[in-house]
Amino acid sequence: MSDPVVMMKQEVGKAAAARVKSDSIVGLGTGSTTAYAIQYIGERLQSGDLKNIIGVTTSFQAEVLARKYNIPLSTLDVVDRIDIAIDGADEVDPQKNLIKGGGAAHTQEKIVDSLAEQFIVVVDGGKLVDKLGSTFLLPVEVIPKAVVPVMRKLEQLGGKPDLRMGVKKAGPVVTDQGNLVVDVKFDSIDDPATLEKTINNIPGVLENGLFVGVTDVVLVGEIIDNKPVVR
């Protein structure tokens, strides 16, 4: 029997891919859920159900996947718009605000997702929270030379910062931009919009994982009667 979380991710990825129309420029997000959307967009192109798509990726991971599924790619230097973007999230609150960056890709994700005419978030039901920060740490991308002063500032804001380490803690996680990620525990994120701006105002911070007022649609995968459904 398949893993229910995998089944939910597949179903929600497929539902998002089904919303992509021919002749559009598509922002391709990062993560294990969006990976299924990229796969299904590729399959729709292959079958002829979808035509003339250009993808704009949000990470090296998304780029590798898009190439694997033969999705033609371009960049923000070249395209003049993003019609639709599909991306995952680590937490979603009732106002459709997000925490992203579990895959350390939130900087490029925020650029592409916030440019999209329609931004669709794909998650499994476990990502829905009443308040951001309740289950997931807030990722902050920091220029390497600024890590120590930025961590001090984050503590002054009431956070508990921790430098993200890679597999087996052999070294820090390095982003696609060559920076580091500090994950911050806040006891309560009461005003995500203000916190997003305040953190981004610390010298040395490139971007944080709060996405406020960017999301248009949230597709949620759930298992009901042993079957994956999307709502």
Ligand code: 5RP
């Ligand atoms: C990467 C992200 C991802 O979209 C987020 O971590 C969700 O990933 P997944 O679908 O694998 O749970 O923000 O930076």
